[in-house]
Amino acid sequence: MAEFLNIVAIGLLLGGIYSLVSVGLNLIFGVIRIVNFAQGEFVMLGMYGAFAAQVAMGMDPYIAPVVVAPALFALGCVVYWILLRPLQGEPMMQVFATFGLLMVLENVVLALTRGVSLSVNSAAAQISMSLGPVQMPLARILVLVAATVVAGALGWWLRVTLPGKAIRAVAQDRKAARLMGINVERMYMVSFGVGAALAGLAGCLLAPLYSMSPQIGMNFIMPAFAVVVLGGLGSVAGAYVGGFIVGLTEALAGFYLDPALKHAVLFLVFIAVLIIRPAGLFGVAGAEEVGLREQS
Amino acid sequence: MSNREQRLAWRKTGGVKTLRHELPVTFGALAALGALVAAMSGDSFTLNILASTFLFAGLATAWNVIGGLGGQFSLGHSVFFAIGAFTVSNLYLGLQVSPWLALLPAALLSAVLGVLISWPVFRLRGPFFAIATMAMTEVLLSLSLYFDRFTGGSRGVSIPFRAGLQNMIFRDRLSYALLMLGFLAVCLVVMAAVTRSRLGYSLQAVRDNEDAAAAAGIDVLRTKLAGMAISAALTGMGGVLYIMYVRVADPPTLFSLFDIGVKMALIALIGGIGTIYGPMLGALLIIPLESWLRAELGGSIPGANLIVLGFILMLTALFLRRGIVGGLKRLWSRPGAAKGAGR
8 A cells, every 4th residue: 555655656757747848738728729849948048047046146956036037038029020920820840940940959958968867946946745655856746836836826717817818819819819909929928938937937947856867858758749739739737637647647657557658558558548538537528620811 | 734744745655654755864863873883982971972962862663653743741750760770780699591582571560560650640731640640650669668678769879880791781882882782773763663554643633632533433532542652661671771771779860850751751741751762862952961061060060960950851842842843843844834734
């Protein structure tokens, strides 16, 4: 029993990581339907940003989002305006363009760091908490808490506030949104920037957990797409739960089958859901078509 | 194609262009490449680059059958590449079958697997299809690492150097360059034949509008599966040639998303998606450029070749969606017709 509880705890904490990494992609791909393969690289930049903040200003990685998130917001806005605005409604070209961006970001960081793997320190990284028979490192619990808070805040922002409503309107029908007086291009740019900033936040909070390498973004991007699609496109709550589904699947398959097979099981589940229910577990049926239809 | 070109082609052939009209161009292009190999026959450095250029030209052409003509942007073709490579490594090392004979089962196995994998995945459209093929790559990579009896696990397989024509292992680089040119020739002829066949027109109809194609009586799923089978079979053969060329390979290399799966697609994109010769032109540009950058800058700036490639990819997506061939066509046609040919 203790063993099973430990596996579940590991899965849930892993799920927290995946949920946190996926919130940004959820906004960018789930809500405004821009295919962004460079999202993992935004997380990677967040990690290196935390490192830079620590080296330059002695900042703890848990405070670093104060500078890193705005920086990534600005980067996201620039990327959207230059690279993705001309590619509206052409998802396949977005795939190629963001793949190009991924290669550039990854290798620029590689060239700057010359492939030396880096790490940050935080006072919180050493502490471990125990709950009955289960041991949990504090750094991972903080990630889980952050994922919950961020997902809740994002859901509230999209549902209640005026900019949130404008973003959803723009995703559903660009023309009608423009007729309602919404500045469509600016809404897209802000959403993309916020998505990038959330990735930066995730990167900062994950920095104490990993030793950094420029290729680390690739470890996040496929699970992140799995989370967003599994949970349901456009559903913030769905993506939050999707993270735990992915984390638990990976932990359980890794323990009870074979660690080598955990990704095979995970992605087979993902492909199965994609085929049987393309709108995801919590999405509205037909949601996968929103924003990919031809629009003027 | 501009109106004028279309009218000219119509007048010349009295109807639809057929394979018979295409083959002279295909063989002309191949002869030019053969002459290039002959001119470089003493320079083994250049021959090496030419060999991998022709290999990737063939692979990108193979991708183009389903990706370009059919509009199904697979990013998981490395799966078929790896299947081909592991088929030959098992047949050659285990059963001493000549790699030449192993080409056939490798192609067949890749085609069968291509159909089986794609059957469910073809329900998905656009980016969802691309994401699913990427996930499929991850699944098969994990499986291949797990079943290490066939793949050598993370150590991979190595093929001992036993030079000889029947072993497809050569001492000189010239033979490899010619071997890869032969592969490119097969791919180009198949692509030309498919483009000018009923299947090719069905694939293009499916690409342009699936619902309209279905309404016109085209069996959409079967068309896509046929295109995928041909594309996968050619890719599997490419995998055979690759592993006999490098003689050492592990699953992460063969299933590599960047170095194989995405690269095939991006070479086709840069050259011109859906055109017969675009992928070949793309490879002729990209592969030598990449190896030059790696040789010039790789020591001082690690990854510089990939930075340049990334920028080329972004610029192509933004400004040259029809690739080199589309760009040339736009220059070719009169300025008045440029609007129609551009996009």
